[in-house]
Amino acid sequence: MKIFDKLTIDKHEELLMGISPHPVKCGNLLTIGDGKVYPEINFTLPTMLITQETMGEVRRHYSEMMTNILARAKALNVPGFVVEFEQLPPMTDTPEWGAEITELIKNELNKFHIETGIPNALRVTVLDLRDADHPPLLRTGLPTEKTLKGFELCAQAGADILSIESVGGKEVHDQALMYGDLYGIVASLGILAHRDMSWLWKQITEIANRYGIISGGDSACGFANTAMQLAGQGMLPSVLAAIDRAASAPRSLAAFEQGAVGPSKDCAYEGPIIKAITGYPISMEGKSACCAHFSPLGNIAAASADLWSNESVQNVRLLSGNAPEAFMELLSYDCRLYNTALDSGNGLMMRDMLVKSDVPHSVEALMLDPEVVIDISKSIVTNTGGYAQTKAAVAIAFSAIQKALDNNVLSISDTEKEWMTKMETAISSFGETESEAVEHLQMMYGDVFKLEAYGL
């Protein structure tokens, strides 16, 4: 296990888009984090069922999407790019289907590289099927076997980077989030999710190593992004969602402790913290993922991105052409702008504009402010173990918000302010030890999870 006990990037000025201390070489001559930001294009099927009968149609869609995005990559002369193939449930449930599409995409990328010389790589994100059971077993059972087989077959079929949005601990976090129970949030992320990540990523890294490909990284999408979505819809306080973001970082770091080397997943907004700590490149998504979700992080998300992603877009027709091609164009222009700034020595000022443009509007954006990122990251590396790290990250995030409010950097509603008070109380009540925290979880949510699933 790798131990991160100090920051790889400890000055906020050095936390910059496109530049990573440990770049990742993969795919067809692509080096991620080498001083440029590259598009990571993601696409998915339009409304349809995936069955044996429709697999022909499924293949046709993926071929068409590849043809379109490659045409755009060539027309705009991108310096390099990543394609993410994010599996839908039936594609991991029948892992052979996922492998088949992986192979199809990889072949297109190879041909394109030979034709144009443009570097590229394929990330395959396997679906975590393991929460099919209630409570989820996570370490055993058919869904677990299929999920792991998904990785194996896709690695074989040509994936360059492996990823997953893993779900361990989510069954508890979902509940804690809904009740606004910060203690439960911290314990489910810092103990349960962290333990599951360590277990899972050890195996993913082993598979990646066996095939000489890249163990990429995970995303706390099911945790902090769920919170962000719900806050965006007025269902949860934004301050809670912001704190949840910080709380998710130690959990996602666990993948890197087990050998992941980045690029982390696009929807992992905890990415900048991971980058500061590990020095590995990250993928991020913001305004140009407007096809997939609305966001309070439209610009700031790009501040330290090495890959710039649209998260996901369906293969539907727009006036210009198909949507995946349109979003490939969008990402390419964004990256051009960032790269022009980097090349002309204006990278830091471009970053600062991106940061300043969002922070006054959103407490969730504040969490991605490079200065705050460095503070949170420090609190993590100076603590040991998922639970202690998570508690520390939450405390620092909380005071960063408090400070920003005090300094009128941003303002929040009175209803949100009440939640600051509630959270302050909660923070002071966190149990000292992991076992106290696990007890809290058992008392509150004992019916939705199993200790064995986490090796407890």
Added chain:
Amino acid sequence: MKIFDKLTIDKHEELLMGISPHPVKCGNLLTIGDGKVYPEINFTLPTMLITQETMGEVRRHYSEMMTNILARAKALNVPGFVVEFEQLPPMTDTPEWGAEITELIKNELNKFHIETGIPNALRVTVLDLRDADHPPLLRTGLPTEKTLKGFELCAQAGADILSIESVGGKEVHDQALMYGDLYGIVASLGILAHRDMSWLWKQITEIANRYGIISGGDSACGFANTAMQLAGQGMLPSVLAAIDRAASAPRSLAAFEQGAVGPSKDCAYEGPIIKAITGYPISMEGKSACCAHFSPLGNIAAASADLWSNESVQNVRLLSGNAPEAFMELLSYDCRLYNTALDSGNGLMMRDMLVKSDVPHSVEALMLDPEVVIDISKSIVTNTGGYAQTKAAVAIAFSAIQKALDNNVLSISDTEKEWMTKMETAISSFGETESEAVEHLQMMYGDVFKLEAYGL
């Protein structure tokens, strides 16, 4: 008639996004060109017929689109925005329908302004029906009456800004473009289109003045954008499309000679030239119009934009929500970034990044480089009359391309280079007088147009 015989902005450093020497006040307390870039959101119907029977459905779509984009404007706390309602053919053909939708949208904007205080305005773009006849009569006949009635009724129904993408001269330009006949291009734009613009915009301005609203501006969309689209698809040389852009500026300027005051139309990429000459604000579209068309001008289009537009997006469902809402989000974040740069005194450097990021990739982008824009603009104001101005603009644009090639600012294919030679020959063969040029048009394309339509 207003005469523009010198530049309002004569230093390229002052040709900047968000800032216009003659800002335009309109709608609900919006001032365009006042130091900020505002989103101009455009939307249209998904695949459907527009008939008396479907008008209920049509209204439902426009209501839904308004609800969605207003929700996003509020969530992102935009400083102000414009909605463009661009009519589809049946809406001008039955001008009452266009007026009905105008009223619906305007009511929503008014309510929203009262609720949130956010400034806004409504641009209505009437469809130019006048090319229904072959050859088009332009000044007489039912299509002309309906087009003008469209303006009248929409002004009555609540439009704040009037626009059109007018088609006079296009029947000839289409032919000349297809044959790569630069002389024909210059004559159709500089003489025919210019005469029609003067005729048409005098009347539009009269209507606008009568209702105390804004006479906005036109777009050479059917001319230079058609060329750009075709060049993008490998059908025409890009160098020809680039020259066509410069050639279209005097034609679009004619609206301003007749009293238009901006904001010019989003798809008018000749906008920066108009802005340099007149000092009126302009609307532009680039990467964030990827829903409507692909473009070689993704970033540079923003360099001197006062409104930033997505051109058009259908009301289809994406994963995040409906597409108009998604593109409202995208535009809002782009504008936030530009405005942050402007507010912190970094506007010029943001502009330069936008410019530099595109110019090396496209000869069409070169035409929007502020230095080139100023040169072309100068050549226009130092000449008199549409034909002389168009010839001058073409000559300057040609030498700008030649210079960029010589200095290796950009490079083009050998096939494109052959076209540089062809165009050079053509430029030296342009007739001295308008009547010579009209003779050329009659000889080559006499069957597709009528002299009377242009008052000739």
Added chain:
Amino acid sequence: MNELLNKLAVAIARGKVNQKSPFPPDMKGEFGADELTKQALEESVAPAAILNDGLMIGMKTVGDKFESGKAFIPDMLIAAKAMNVAMVHLKPFFDSGEVELKGDFILGTVAGDLHDIGKNIVRMVLTGNGWNVIDLGTDVKPEQFIETLKEYPNAVIGMSALLTTTMMQMETTTTAIKEVSPDTKIYIGGAPISQEFSDKIGADGYFPDPNKFAKHLASVV
């Protein structure tokens, strides 16, 4: 007496479960939904009045705050918890038929789909509006809906789907249900759904907003 129900409504709206519960801090030591409901029954307040003028008023208060952005889901959930405690005391009257809920509502996320946050909010809102919600959870096959319908033949059905690939399951499920029970009303929701889609698959309606949905249900049933 009226005042007692007012108190009960406040206890629900603030999420005060019982006297012992520490939450909310400013109501420490006061009676909660538990004690107040018991007291009302002892004072012979009609169970229907307790439900309509106490509990549901309390839920409406927090629901209204939620709609106007002054409360969040946790507030609604805590209120729902207090309501559940009160409902235990009312159960005998429901069983005997003395008091009636608005009706039965069978709810589930369709087969292949595990997203349940939206569905859970629908459950909470409908419960707070006086519906007996039977929540079948996620990944619910058509047969499960049909089986449950046999038990609650007059129930309204609600389905949720978040994936474009599982949306199509709504069609399969709607067809299957309407085949055995053509009069059963079926409503659908979830981010990728639209009214067009609902029309296309023959469902009875689509609602993006559970509160508006509850109002609609009240108006049609």
Added chain:
Amino acid sequence: MNELLNKLAVAIARGKVNQKSPFPPDMKGEFGADELTKQALEESVAPAAILNDGLMIGMKTVGDKFESGKAFIPDMLIAAKAMNVAMVHLKPFFDSGEVELKGDFILGTVAGDLHDIGKNIVRMVLTGNGWNVIDLGTDVKPEQFIETLKEYPNAVIGMSALLTTTMMQMETTTTAIKEVSPDTKIYIGGAPISQEFSDKIGADGYFPDPNKFAKHLASVV
């Protein structure tokens, strides 16, 4: 003789209309399509050979250059002009039935739609591929297609639409045509069109690329 046809093919590909025409500059004074075709007929070359081994080879050359990005529409148009001049000399043989074109093709942009650039390219490509194209222009109502079909009963039909609002006219038009002539093949194109849409409205196919379309036509007719 073979050499003569080669020369003719080059004249077409380069757009050399006749001896007098100044274009292209490097062929000044040389024979063009006009003279070469006349000469071939005088030398009793079979009209079918002139068409297939001269004119169409020339069009194919420029078409191939176009496909590989080494030529543009103006080049194709100029070639098409040269071909038209040559065709005048061949006309008697078509009329007498001695030589046959691939077939008749009725083309138009549908009602309400005035976009014609794409349609014109289709015309050019099909003409260059040996089709007799009857171009009805833009804003073509269903009845116009049907009327023209009476004149050319074996024609294939092609429709173009660029507006999402006029796409639906393709459905109306297809239905109307298939009603009176179920066996007529109808193909559609234009930026907003897709294969799904073609399937949905009962057309026989969608092609985004006129050259691929021409190949497809050659393979099915």
